[in-house]
Amino acid sequence: MDLETLIESVLNALTAGITIGCIYGLMCIGLGLIFGIMKVVNFAQGELLMLGMFASFYLVTGGGVLAFLGPYIGPFVGAILAGPIVFVFGALLHKFLISRVSGLRTAGSIDDGHFGQLIITLGISLILQNGGMIVFGTIPVTVRTPLSSSAFLVGPIYGDATIFLNKAKLVACAVAIITALALYFVLEFTRVGKALRAAADNPTAATYMGIDVDKYYRMAFGLGSGITAIAGGLMATYLSFGSFIGFDYVIIMYSGVVLGGIGSIMGAFWGGMTVGMVQQMSALVLPPQLQNAAIFIVFLLIVMLRPQGLFGRSAERA
């Protein structure tokens, strides 16, 4: 391979890594809220992503209410609207199922309710995957936009080396960053955000401060669901998906959250970004079968070297 081609493939892998990484980052923030902050083990997070994809799909394609927006704007508005839809779904899920095995009910119990959460969310995941197959059918679909087949060209930079920026991914990346920033400001600077963080940090103390912990847990769970769903809606513009797609991404999400450091929202974003980068960059050197293995190996290496994650802190008092 000559230098020109090498530079071109490295630069393209890098930009693809960044754009996909931003979307992964958003996806991980959703789990970061639920798992990192609220400490609820949720194995159905991949199915929330899947619901986001289908929500966007039904809003935008065929006779969907957003079909009038056309194929350029529609898919992205659909992705954003998937957020509130899945938010409501997540909040209901929490109200009727998750709250029975989490929050104040299990605070201070020996396993903090993790065993119960594990099994309930695995059950939810099974129901959504298989129920999704019944409702949505077995044929993979995608949210079509002409943007996904056109690209901005940057360069030529060195010789003929040019960067191709897929327009759909670029817009998706922008939406992901804006959503992540908006969430950051809500959590950091609003009353609701403070209450959420307080409830997560110490539910018992938060109750004494007059915070309705159950309500904020429900909100956090809904928010985590909605954020991941928006990422799902964005991904729907460039990949084809069926009801079992969540399976492939739930592990990526956990990797991202752990890499970023459990408990850190921005950490989850960078963790997701790391996973996206590793995935795209490893395509340069590894055969396709090993690209996914690379994610797990990098994950293990980082966790071994920095057990508290890239952005986490660890402290224990005797």
Add this chain to the structure above:
Amino acid sequence: MRIGTAEKLRRDLTILLGLVVIYLGVAWFVPNSYYQLILTLVPIWAAFGVSWNILSGYGGQLSFGQASFFGIGGYSMTLALVYWNLTPWLGIPLGVIMGAVAAVIIGIPTFRLRGHYFALSMLAYPLAILYFMQYFGFQEVSLPMHREAPAAYLEFSDPRYYTIVAVGLLAVSVIACILVENSRFGLALLALRQNELAAEAAGIDTKAWKMRALIVSGMIAAGAGGLYACVQLVVTPDAVFGMLVSAQPVVMTLFGGVASVWGPVIGAAFLVPLSKLLDAYAGDYLRGIQGVVYGAAVIAIILAAPDGLFWTLRDRFFKPKAPAPLPAPHPAARALAVAAPSGVPLMKVAGLSKSFGGLRAVSDVSFTIAEGEILGIIGPNGAGKTTLFNVLNGVLPADGGTATLAGASMLGKKVHQVCRMGVGRTFQVVRGFPRLPLIDNVIVGAYGAGLSDHEAAEAAIRALHRTGLAAQAGVPAGQLTNKQLRLMELARALAGRPRLLLLDETLAGLGREECDDVLNVLDRLRQEGMTIGIIEHTMHAMMQIADRFVVLDHGAVLASGRPREVVEDRSVIEAYLGKKWLAKQDA
């Protein structure tokens, strides 16, 4: 085996024998080969569940990646058969050995992690292996047929024989689990699940026990995986390394009952037939409905029985028997009365320092504790008292200085090693094992000191008598009062036959009378010759009990000496009550 478990052991083994006989008896009369396959798979998945239960149920080391071992067992057996023509009768044991090796290789780096980080890292291993298997071209490996000698290659045309082998595997796994449960192994696992630091401070080498649990667990899982591949006649990476495979033992054990021998067995007996029958029948009417029903069933049961079927049923239908009264302690061991403090220093601390970033929590601290004396370590909040203890017993590394116990250095050692040197420790916040009965909480300390089963039981009983807790021996620690918990920690430390006790605010949160009770116990211990270093805020209590004081302020020694002298020291009064108060007194 632990003392007093013989009856339980006999009962569990009898139940196992009965179950095996009944199961095989029923299975023998099932002609349908699909039902027979289900009957074969139940014990295989149950054995896999047992493997998870030992590591994660008893030991609390939540693992989402048991499929690593399951798959290694399956692939070892299969590849040995394909390439070396090795019979599965040997291939499965080979897989079991590989499982143990994999456990060591995975355990060494991964046990550096805790909690969620550990659980999720475990998940990464089988998935990484899965992709490597695909890359190496082992997408689908069929087991070659050996028509000339099928039985020698674990190939049966009559599926009932597979069921017999599977039940045999499960019986071995269950016996292994029963042995673990009723030995110090199981107690160490339960203790470290409930409170790792307390287990460590009681002298238990938590890392070593975790590793042993992972090895046993990996071996059982590999055995199950090997037999599974035999029964299926083909292995694929997804079928043995996939995420759903890792989920199986978790779901079955949680469903049946965590940390109970029978939990995984109950779980598999319900869930395997349920999912297989749903696959076979419901799936024909509407594809996907079987997953929905299965998921809903799992959710419904766990909401109705949050601790798993076994525990919920047991709590409802079987009242635990009242524990037998404690035997009196051995009379000979009781007479330990030693004369007043000999003045020979037991522990010497010199120039000890510890900083957190810019904060010098312990700064150049020097003092000694003489054999047989009670040294009170006092000082305002944030003076560095607890940090001092944490450095002394190995929870935190020291930055500088020395600390010796009878001439041997205490620094640079792990918590359990310091404990084994003869340093007992209690904590400011009681760190007990809430689900274990009081006596077991105390026995943990005796095991930590390396005593034999017999000695440990005796040491624990003696410690309970010395602390006046003999009447509560069978009560779970979670139901004890605050005072009893404080005494329990003391008893646990005593059971390890320490030479020196480090007590961190043993009196915190106690009322006046409770306080006096504990002080009486301490006084008795002194009369028996025990050496004690105690952190305490309550001045009046310290004046009663301590022979000497060391006063810490801002990490440094402010004063030391006889109680009277120290409380009249101006700098001490200033540290405690402030300059203003002192000025007022002078005026």
